[in-house]
Amino acid sequence: MSNYVVRIKGGLFKSSLQRSAAPIFSKAINFFEILSHEKWVFWGPGKSKFMDVIGNKYLCEPPLSLSYGQTKGCLPKVEVVKFQGVMPTAHLSARYEFFKDEFDQTCEKFIKDNSVGSNEVEYDVKKSDRVIDMDLYRFLLKELKLEDLEKRWAMGLSNGQMRRARLARSLLKEPDILLVDDLFLGLDPSAAKIISEFMRDYSRSSIVIGLRLQDHIPEWCTHICCVNEDGILFQGKRDSVEHHLKEVGNQYYSKQQGISASQSTIDDLISTHALYNIPRTRISQMPHSFELRGLNVSYRGEDVIKDLYWKIPPGSKWHIRGDNGTGKSTLLSLLTADHPQSWNSRLVENGVPRRTGSTNYFEINRKIGMSSPELHATILNRSGKRLNLVETIATGFHEGTNNFTPCFDKLSYFQKELIMKYVKFFGLSHISGITKLEDLSVSDQKLVLFIRSIIKMPEILILDEAFSAMETEPMRKCHALLEKWPGTVLVVSHIDEETPRCDNFIKLISPGDYKVGNV
Ligand SMILES: Nc1ncnc2c1ncn2[C@@H]1O[C@H](COP(=O)(O)OP(=O)(O)OP(=O)(O)O)[C@@H](O)[C@H]1O
Incomplete structure (x- = not known):
């Protein structure tokens, strides 16, 4: 028996049941399959939609054209990690303040994703009966360099920190297939390296990452599927499709260049x-847009910015x-x-201290x-x-x-x-x-x-x-x-x-x- 995790046979995908609804891709997908432990790149302008197809977001025609294999005796668990930045808040400033709402939780709770409740009270309300593998939890914290952030308030995590925390949260659910769109987005080079090496060595599930045509495809990716607005252009083992990569990249760029120039200059x-x-x-005689005269910011006694001097001319x-x-x-x-510490006379704006x-x-x-x-x-x-x-x-x-x-x-x-x-x-x-x-x-x-x-x-x-x-x-x-x-x-x-x-x-x-x- 084939150990496929997900398979599409002759499927057309739609976002609504209406007969007139346009399909997500105009071309039907004749055949596509991911086997366990393969590491795929979905590459090109249609990559995010194809990830949603695999993540079972759309309706398929005929109904059984998308199927999930029976791994570990039950249906596979699919985890999707998308670009979402930091925690969404009602107001930008919320990230830097301390108040309670549904995201008032530590990084640990966010990753375990098994309870809701307050940091300040003793009890947690469970929202699932999932048993968390604590060895895996510790392993993920260590590998994704999250150990120092475990007790931090999730809302305060920086973009790169949150990206790693989201990955840990998904992996802790022990998915059979993990789909991560724009894997390296917002990561500094060392964080990108950490995550790339982590994905290279991770063998508990199949992995799919979404990359743009201009992105570098990591060496550890075993298969590539190129998807445009109409559907799959080509797919297969890396070696077998290598020659297509350059060809498609060049065609895409020349098409983009050809888009008619606009009238406005x-x-x-x-x-x-x-x-x-x-x-x-x-302009050089005008006051500075901003001037920082020894600015400090700290959270609960821990410095984030200290003695910063910086002049920003207009x-x-x-x-x-x-x-x-x-x-x-x-x-x-x-x-x-x-930021709550914005009213600070060490921050000078157009020559006037901001009191x-x-x-x-x-x-x-x-x-x-x-x-x-x-x-x-x-x-x-x-x-x-x-x-x-x-x-x-x-x-x-x-x-x-x-x-x-x-x-x-x-x-x-x-x-x-x-x-x-x-x-x-x-x-x-x-x-x-x-x-x-x-x-x-x-x-x-x-x-x-x-x-x-x-x-x-x-x-x-x-x-x-x-x-x-x-x-x-x-x-x-x-x-x-x-x-x-x-x-x-x-x-x-x-x-x-x-x-x-x-x-x-x-x-x-x-x-x-x-x-x-x-x-
Ligand atoms: N409200 C908060 N409470 C505690 N720590 C916080 C809070 N807000 C931010 N931090 C911490 O301050 C540090 C700076 O965060 P910041 O988001 O400014 O970093 P960054 O340089 O923009 O990072 P990135 O490149 O990942 O976006 C981080 O360690 C973050 O966890």
Whole structure:
């Protein structure tokens, strides 16, 4: 008997029972099979949808065309880990504050995923009768470098830390098949190495990872399935499909290049920025956008940022570097006043120390545009079903970066026209008015968030992991736009290809240890 974990035979997949519903892939999948302990890459623009197919998210026609093999005498357990950033919260600032809601749990409880309750009381309410293999739990904590974070509040984990915790949580359920989309997203090089080596050595289940065409395929992957919008292009053992890889990559890029150039130029798109065409000499006389004069941040006595001195002149472009957990998001949340310790006179804004009463949250955020994993998770959670692409971009005109109230109808003619110019420039016109945010690909969601962050022509643009999970071609267009962008830009990114050109960098090494220099 074949030891398959999942198999598709002649299946067409749909998201609804309606006869008229369009299939997820136009072509039926004739045959696809994953055997136990194989390590697959789903590669290409259709990878996330195909993961959902394997994860049993859609209805299949005919009904038994998708089947799961009988491993260990029962149906296989399928675990899906997707890009979700940190914990979704009602408000960005929640991550840095201490209050109770459903996510008020330690990292340990989050990974065990077996109880709900409070940190502060003695009892736990069990939500399943699952027996947790404590040896496996300890093994996962050790291998995924989570031991020091075990008792931490899950809400406070950084992106990279949360990514490792999510993996541990899924693996602790001892799945027969683990599907991880965008495996290396948001990870610093050493964390990426840890996770890659972990996946290489992990042999308790079949593994599928989703990668974009431009991503490097790890050596340990045994099989590759290339999926585009129509369905499977090719599949098989790595050696047998190696020659297709280059061919498909080249075809895809030339197709993307051929997408008709838009009428607007980059100058048309940014010409209303307050610093556009202002001579450098005049800009250099303006006060610094921000200046940190020995800033400190600590949690319960533990330093995260210590004695940080940093001057950010207007119009300067910065790459904020540092491994996962070194405090990059914390630093940015201080600038955007999303952090409780933001009211601090060591933080000087346009020459004025930021004391309580000297300014307010809306005043600060009026001049800031932002895209970040936290914002991505929050907007999807709160408005993903409600707002379409254009309506999402329109919310960028609100004063606060995390105000997602629909406002397109209230915008001026000029504002609406500007949105449409951007939509056209980035080749999104065909999906602009209909597709809800949550139905866009992750790459298009990131692109929409990028446009949203710049639409009000902010003085300061914060791009925290703004290009992770974005396809190459839209990312290049964003980078070309940023080349000409006249305002201050702060970029957090772990991967060189995803980093737009910056003039300066600040590297967070550990509390009290910082490096500032020219790129
Ligand atoms: N509310 C909190 N309570 C305790 N610790 C916290 C809290 N918020 C953040 N931290 C810790 O502060 C450190 C810095 O987190 P931060 O998210 O700023 O890191 P980062 O450099 O942005 O990481 P990444 O690259 O993974 O996004 C981490 O160790 C994190 O666990």
